[in-house]
Amino acid sequence: MSSSKDLLEQRLEKEYAEALDAMRFTDAQKARMAERIAAEASQNLARKRVARANDSRKAASMNARTRSLFRISPAAVAAALAICVILPVAALAASGNLKGFFEDVTSPGGAVVGTSYEQATDEIDVSASVEGAQLIVTAAFVDPKMPPYSESERFGIAEFQILDAGGNAVAKGSAESVEVSDGQAVIGISLDGIAPGSYTLAVSSFVSEKKADQPLIISGNWRCDFSL
Secondary structure, eight states: OHHHHHHHHHHHHHHHHHHHHHHHHHHHHHHHHHHHHHHHHHHHHHHHHHHHHHHHHHHHHHHHHHHHHHTSOHHHHHHHHHHHHHHHHHHHHHHTOOOOEEEEEEOTTSOEEEEEEEOOGGGEEEEEEEETTEEEEEEEESOTTSTTGGGOSEEEEEEEEEEOTTSOEEEEEEEEEEEOBTTEEEEEEEOTTOOSSEEEEEEEEEEEEOTTSOOEEEEEEEEEEEEO
């Protein structure tokens, strides 16, 4: 019996030892898994902190650029806008393609009260000759079929000056409109009171008229030399 008990006890001890080994192995395995999990968590945390730091640096850089933009003075912004507007116009002038354009006329309160036509210098050929006590001014439309000239029934001078050789104005005013014929208008300006000499007619605007329509001011810069 004793030997049998010894064998049973031995077997139980062996099984107990194997169970303990298995338990120790399981704990070690769990420990290794826990270590791996901890290591991965640590790495992920480190990567997260690096990414957050990078985001913070990017945000700080963006804020700095934004602040620098807001620090630009209104004068600098206006100058930049002026450059953007002036350069294309200068380029068009150099190429000979500068064209007139319609523009709203506004009241001091900002309400639109009419329309004008600007920058028409190259669209009207102007010549002048003296006939008696009158200066005969011929305004010929370069393209009579193009608006606003195609709509012109009468045409006059809205504003002119007569300049002497020194550039001084000896006369200024407007000239009554006349009927348009064959794409041109022949307008008279009185020369009464002007002494003999060399002069320049400087026209800054014409007026185009059509029945039932509001008169249209056409602006530009026209000059003709003449002598009395």
